[in-house]
Amino acid sequence: MDTVVQLIVNGLLLGGVLALSALGFNIIFGVMRVVNLAHGDLVVIAALTCAMAYAHWHINPLLLLPFTALGGFVIGACIQRFLLRRLPAEIASGEASSLTLTFGLSYFLAGLGLWIFGGQIRSVPYLTGAIQLGAISIPQARLLAFVAAIVIAGLLGVFLRYTSIGRAIRATSMNLDGALACGVDADLVRTVSFGLGSAVAAAAGTLLSYVYTFNPQDGIPFTISAFAVIAIGGLGSYTGALLGALVLGFAQAFASYYAGSTLADAAPYVLFVLVMLVLPQGLLGRRAS
């Protein structure tokens, strides 16, 4: 019984951070219908930056969070402004070319990471202790990452709900033509959304730097897990993303206990394929047009 409770706690803590990473992915997909295959590489680069800063100057990654998020925003905004927007007009409508572009970008960022950080595995050995609650132990690092992820997701929700640019982002993802008719500057909205999505990815990477070890070529699994989360929850649905993250968190926690860590790595992928086949719209998805 204790084992099950422990696994539920592990799954919940992991799910919080997965949810944050997926939220970034979801904003970009919702507004632009672009699947950002470079998402995981942004997560990894942010995490490696924190690991590097910790190794050299003992800077707490949490203090770096505003900077990594800002860096992510700038990178994301530039990707949209200078690359995606320049895809030739007759092609921009097709998913294939934006998909291929972000695929190339993913390798570019992985190569950049390899060049800057080298190929070795890095981590942040900070807050390695655990809080004991009876038989249940809660790793401090994961708890901190979970709490911070929930706070950031909450701030993001407030931003999207109450600011005018946030409303414009939501309007554009609901109905592009309607938003354009109401005078929304679609170009600006796209740039801000890509920046925001990338900033959230970088924030998730910063928080994950406590939890995992990283090497520059680890990006793709994070992209797949973010995609799995929103595919499970339903593309474009924010509550769905939270639910999907919890499902995936539990699946990974239970799989790593009962089937070993190798199979746990395959869990997001297996879950994604299963959900896509059984429930193509996800758990809470609305119909994608």
Place this chain on the structure above:
Amino acid sequence: MKIAGWIGAATALVLLLFVPLHINGYWLNLLYQTVLYVGLAYGFNIISGYAGYFSFGQIAFFGIGAYTTGALVLATHWDWTICALIGGVLCGVLAVPIGAVMLRLRGPFFAIGMLGLAQTARVLASSSSALGGGSGMYLPPGSSLLPVYYWTLAVAGGAFAITWWIDHSAFGLRLQAIREDEAIAATLGVSTTRAKVSAFIISAIIPGLLGGGYAWFLTYIEPTSAFSARVDLQSIVMTILGGIGTLWGPLVGAVLMTQVSEALWANFPQAYLMIFGGLLVVLLIVLPRGIVPAIATRMQKRTTPSAGGGMVMGSAQPGPERT
């Protein structure tokens, strides 16, 4: 014109068959790499270019072919060509259920599904102790590159011939109809699942056969080189450079780029991924249709000023309407 084409093809074939007998190891290796990438690019082109299902995971079949060949050679001591053939057949067989499941996903879902498949295959290979885990398997060394070259040449030639047939057949038209609009293709009576899965099987057998030769050539297989992200990325970039969804594009792209990319990989392995990833991004913006369609459009313009190609990436090469 037609006769000139046949003479050119015959000359090329004679050169490709007999020149390798008289060149040294470096040039033979380069020729082998070129032919290998021509084959891989054609494999990617059939499912992604003609059927429009972008697969970033064809390397999974390359790896499966390599591992099957390696394991069979070690277990049975059969000739490697038989083992590689079995590897290719296995990829074709595996592609039936994988294709039937994966091709129900569309657009980005399919692309991510295939990316995940390659990732999962690599994880499984590195965790399987029977396949040597992360440290891999050693094959008998001391083999000559020449047989591997001829094997690869035969597979690449076959891949070209199949693409030529697809480009001139009703099957090819069915694939292109699926690419342009799958729902309309289905209402016009195209059995979409059957066509898609057939294309997927062909696109799986080609890298599977090539992977077997690659394993024999390397004499050493481990997860990172068998399911190599570099090889996957490189064959995709070459196809898009030459012109995806065209008959000649993969050939042109692979021939033009193999030497450059091998030199880059040998001299700047650290910067390699960055350069190739960046190249793909720039290519999509600057030359999205690829070299072959760009040249074809220009030639067409010269003969008939009013004609011009309004093709999208992944569109067929220009030519008379075949409806």
